[in-house]
Amino acid sequence: MSAEPKIGDVRFSDSGEVEVFDGTAWGPYRQIPDDAGVVLRDRTEE
Amino acid sequence: MQSLASGRSGYSGPAAGLWLREAGVSLWNQMVPQVIKEQFWEQRSRIRSFNIATDQDIPPWELLYPLSPTEDEGFLVEQFPVMRRVYGQQRVAAISLRPAAFVLARDAPAEAHAEVSMINQRLRAALGTGNGTLVDGVQSLLELINSGEAGLLHFACHNRFDASGGGSSVAMADGDFTPMMLTSAATGHTLATGPLVFLNACRSAGAVYEYTRPMGWASGFMAAGAGAFVGTLWAVPSQPAREFAEAFYAACLDGAPLGQAVKIARTAIRRPGDPTWLAYTAYGDPAARVAAGSSP
Numbered sequence: 102m103s104a105e106p107k108i109g110d111v112r113f114s115d116s117g118e119v120e121v122f123d124g125t126a127w128g129p130y131r132q133i134p135d136d137a138g139v140v141l142r143d144r145t146e147e
Numbered sequence: 148m149q150s151l152a153s154g155r156s157g158y159s160g161p162a163a164g165l166w167l168r169e170a171g172v173s174l175w176n177q178m179v180p181q182v183i184k185e186q187f188w189e190q191r192s193r194i195r196s197f198n199i200a201t202d203q204d205i206p207p208w209e210l211l212y213p214l215s216p217t218e219d220e221g222f223l224v225e226q227f228p229v230m231r232r233v234y235g236q237q238r239v240a241a242i243s244l245r246p247a248a249f250v251l252a253r254d255a256p257a258e259a260h261a262e263v264s265m266i267n268q269r270l271r272a273a274l275g276t277g278n279g280t281l282v283d284g285v286q287s288l289l290e291l292i293n294s295g296e297a298g299l300l301h302f303a304c305h306n307r308f309d310a311s312g313g314g315s316s317v318a319m320a321d322g323d324f325t326p327m328m329l330t331s332a333a334t335g336h337t338l339a340t341g342p343l344v345f346l347n348a349c350r351s352a353g354a355v356y357e358y359t360r361p362m363g364w365a366s367g368f369m370a371a372g373a374g375a376f377v378g379t380l381w382a383v384p385s386q387p388a389r390e391f392a393e394a395f396y397a398a399c400l401d402g403a404p405l406g407q408a409v410k411i412a413r414t415a416i417r418r419p420g421d422p423t424w425l426a427y428t429a430y431g432d433p434a435a436r437v438a439a440g441s442s443p
Contacts (some may be wrong), residue, residue: 109253111260113278117268119251119260130260140256140385141153142305143349 148207148381151422163420171212171222171425178206179213188215196228196406196433207380209425224413224425228406230433233366239341239374239431241438242405244270247279247299248291252319258385259303262347262392266301273400284321285328292332292371295339300368303392306348315353315364317346326367333370341374343437345395347388351378365430375405375431387416387423399437406433 106112106122114120120127150156151163158166175184187194199208208231211223220226247270249263267279279299282288291297307316307323316323332338346364353363365376377395379388394415398408409429417424 111251111281111283113267113281117271117278118264119267119281121260130257140258141349141382142256142259142347142385142388143307143382 148422148426151420152382152384152426158420160420163422167210167420167422167425168212168222171210172214174206174208175211175213179211184213184215187213188218191218191220191226194227196230197223198433199229199231200234201231207425207428209380209428222425224410228404228410228433229429230406230409231365231428231430232432233369233430236369236430237341237372240435241341242374242399242431242435243340243342243438244299244399245274245276245438246296247276247301248282248288248297249279250282250288250300250302250304250317250319252283252304252317254318255304256385258389259347262303262389263301265389265393266396269396269400270299283319285319285324286321288319288324289328289332292329293335293337295337297338298340298342300342300344300373301392302344302346302348302351303389304348306346306351306364308350308353310353314362315351317348326362326364329367329371332372333367336370336372338368338372338374341372343375343377344368344373345377345392347377347379347383347392349379349382353380365428369430373431375429375435377409377427377429379426380428381422381426383423383426384421387418387421390416391423391427402436404433405429405431405435 108122108124110122112120118129121130151158209224209229213223223229251259251263270276304317314326316325351364365378368376391412395408395412398411403411413424413427
């Protein structure tokens with residue numbers, strides 16, 4: 102990973118949690134309320 | 148199954164459960180020869196685990212529901228640990244989880260981030276390791292796979308499956324990762340530590356014909372030397388997918404054999420009318436256990 106993080110880059114924190122770079126700082130991935138019902142791990146229909 | 152998993156089938160609750168049961172009985176009736184059925188009922192009380200050896204990866208064997216006029220003990224996978232094996236598969240009794248690498252694509256669902264955090268933290272605590280490696284590019288992933296030093300490969304992501312010919316693909320930062328890209332790894336058996344590969348995405352154990360044989364993630368990773376592969380046969384909702392992984396790793400790290408760990412994880416996510424608990428399929432030796440002391 103480059104020295105300058107890009108938006109969406111991920112890393113582990115010292116405590117072992119995934120952190121995401123939002124453009125200004127690293128932090129935990131923020132859960133977005135799901136309006137579309139069940140989220141499948143599938144991109145076949147995209 | 149896709150529509151049942153996403154709640155769009157029109158079936159719900161007990162009706163969906165009945166549909167699943169009848170689908171399982173139908174698979175049993177149509178796919179299992181009569182002589183095998185008779186042997187199954189004769190030997191059932193002595194069976195400790197079930198290994199399905201097949202070169203035809205297409206049927207969803209985990210859906211099998213043995214039924215006779217006098218006997219009904221439920222789905223096969225709720226009766227015994229059930230694992231698949233591919234022909235020529237090497238026997239790996241100790242599954243390597245170290246060093247751990249996680250594939251977390253940029254479009255991964257929110258639950259996938261929580262899943263990777265949980266597994267990484269659990270491995271750190273149980274094995275005394277540092278953080279695993281996060282991989283988001285095809286190039287870096289293939290370098291790792293072909294290095295001969297890869298341990299656990301856990302994918303928490305979306306999988307695209309094109310049954311009309313393209314097969315599976317995982318979108319990564321520098322292009323799609325496909326089973327064909329494991330050809331060199333299979334030739335050199337580069338997964339030399341016999342690691343676990345867990346592709347926790349939709350239909351990640353699906354296969355399509357490539358030239359002369361079925362090709363998919365399961366056969367590709369097992370040919371490359373994986374000690375075990377866990378994937379799915381149809382679309383899985385992200386939340387139970389995370390819960391399955393959580394229960395599976397907890398059981399493995401508590402010392403459960405692989406087949407039993409899969410069975411425990413299925414039970415943990417079983418809900419009326421939701422087929423996700425049957426979607427998971429595992430390849431390898433059901434008696435294999437995690438190699439807690441494996442290096443580095």
